[in-house]
Amino acid sequence: MAQPVVQIQQLQKRFGKFQALKDITMTVNAGEVFGFIGPNGAGKSTTIRTLLGILKKSGGQATIFGKDVWSDAVAIHKRLAYVPGDVYLWPNLSGGEVIDLLLKLNGQKHSALTDTLIQDFALDVTKKSRTYSKGNRQKVALIAAFSTDADLYIFDEPTSGLDPLMEEVFQKHVLALKAAGKSILLSSHILSEVERMCDRIGIIREGQIIETGSLEDMRQLSRTQITVTTAQDPAAIGQLAAVHRFNQTGHKATFAVDSEQLDAVMTALTPLGIQQLQSTPPTLEDLFLRYYNQEEA
Ligand SMILES: Nc1ncnc2c1ncn2[C@@H]1O[C@H](COP(=O)(O)OP(=O)(O)OP(=O)(O)O)[C@@H](O)[C@H]1O
Ligand SMILES: [Mg+2]
Structure with a gap:
């Protein structure tokens, strides 16, 4: 298998006595969209800032393109585009000037794609940056990042200020990058966005990765919700070990089944x-809440 684009092993980061990252181990493979999710303060931005060489790790390993994120930061940045959640711009430049400056700083040129992006994101590029709303500042950074020809794109909650229409535009352009074989690391609180776009997901809590895998893998580890009406009394189903939270009204029953035991339960129902x-498979939101609350562990 090809070398992972991002490889993080037991990464640690301390701020004084506070250990923000305890054990981050995850990889982003070439050509995949990797979703990075977790509650506020879990360590997503700290992980990303360490990857970008803005923060120096306290322990562990982190490489991008096989190069050390701290000592080889300059080489890595030539092939990387990044959009933070809080975008700060030069207040006296217009949006268009900022886009061109950001591109220039990355050794890129304003292209036809840049114009398409400006249109897609419906940004008025003539206005001074200081007059922009949060969403408009994010659009400026997104337009510059999407028109950058990079191998890895890192987005840290890039859509927190975008309206649903612009969220669609964002997703469209991420999927276009993916189609072009690029790798994307996306941290987000918008679980529908992650569910729709990400090939694999890492869930972080209190500085530790607690689960990584595809959404399908994670669903496999979880429970499917079933509502069923049967001709005969379904009470016996409630006795099966794979069945949880069994509720019955007449011949109608609702319950949750360990997904890997679905087959046995269906055989008993027939x-x-x-x-x-x-049958309703768990949504990413169900999974997230479960991991987050440590329910039903
Ligand atoms: N420069 C810093 N100095 C001290 N503590 C910090 C610093 N940066 C982050 N932290 C702490 O590290 C922890 C992780 O913060 P981080 O910003 O990585 O969380 P996050 O997962 O990105 O959260 P959010 O979803 O709110 O963006 C938090 O407890 C935060 O207060
Ligand atoms: Mg953050």
């Missing part, structure tokens, strides 16, 4: 005469 059945 002789009862299934009349109606609805």
Whole structure:
């Protein structure tokens, strides 16, 4: 298999006595969109700032393109584009001037793609940066990043200020990067965005990665919600070990099933005469809340 684009092993970061990162181990592979999610203060931005060489690690390893993120930062940055959640711009330059300056600083040129992006994001580039709202400042940084020809794109909550229409535009351009074989690390609190776009997800809590994998893998580890109506009394289903939170009203039952045991539960249901059945796989939100709250661990 090709070398991972981002490789982080047991990364640690202390701020004085406070250990913000305890054990971050994760990889971003070439050509994938990796979603980085976790509650406020979990360490997402600290991990990203360490990757960018803005912060120096206290322990562990972190490489991008096989190079050390601290000592080889200059070489890495030639192939990387980054958009932070809080975008600060030069207040006296217009949006258009800032975009061109950001591109120039990255050794890039204003291209036809840049114009398309300005149109897609519906940004008035003639206004001074200081007059821009949070969402408009984010658009400036996004336009510059998306028109940069890089191999890795790192977005740290880039859509926190965007309206739903612009969120769509953002997703469209991320998927275009992915189609072009680029790698993307995306931290986000918008779980529908992560669910829709990410090939794999890392969940971070209190400075530790507590789960990584594809959404499918994570669903496998979780429970599917079932609502079923049977011809015969379904009470016996509630006795199965794989069935949880069993509730019955007449011949209608609702319960959760360990996803890997679905088959056995269906086999037990069939002789009862299934009349109606609805199954709902866990959403990323269910998974997130479960990991976050440590429920049903
Ligand atoms: N420069 C710093 N000095 C001291 N503590 C810091 C510093 N930067 C971050 N921290 C602390 O490290 C922890 C992780 O912060 P971080 O910004 O990485 O969280 P996050 O996961 O990005 O959260 P959010 O979702 O709110 O953006 C927090 O407790 C934060 O207060
Ligand atoms: Mg953050």
